[in-house]
Amino acid sequence: MCRNIKTLFNFDPPVTHEEVRDASLQFVRKISGFSKPSKINEHQFHAAVDEITQISTRLIHSLEATVPPKNRAEEPAKAKARAAERFGA
Numbered sequence: 086m087c088r089n090i091k092t093l094f095n096f097d098p099p100v101t102h103e104e105v106r107d108a109s110l111q112f113v114r115k116i117s118g119f120s121k122p123s124k125i126n127e128h129q130f131h132a133a134v135d136e137i138t139q140i141s142t143r144l145i146h147s148l149e150a151t152v153p154p155k156n157r158a159e160e161p162a163k164a165k166a167r168a169a170e171r172f173g174a
Contacts (some may be wrong), residue, residue: 090115094145097154102138105145109137 090108093100113133114120122130 093141094148095150095152095154096157096160098157099154100145102142105141106134106138109134109141112137 090111091104093104093108113130117126117130117133119126119130
C-alpha cells in the first residue's frame with residue numbers, strides 16, 4: 086500500500102510536486118485505511134492529502150544536506166543490486 090512513499094530529500098533532479106502529492110496520498114490511505122474514501126469522507130480525505138503535501142513540501146525545502154545530492158537515476162539500480170545480493174536473485 087505504501088509503494089509511493091520514498092525518500093524525497095536530497096536528490097538531483099529535485100523532487101516534484103507530483104511525487105510529494107503521491108507520497109502524501111499513500112500516507113493518508115495507509116492511516117485512514119481507505120484506498121478510495123466514501124462520498125461522506127471524500128472532502129476530509131482530500132483536505133488531509135493537501136495539508137500533508139504542503140507540510141511535506143515545506144519540510145523538504147527547509148532541510149539542509151551535508152552530503153551531495155543522490156542521482157535519481159542511479160538509486161533504483163543500487164537498490165536492485167542490494168536486493169540481488171541480499172536475496173541471491
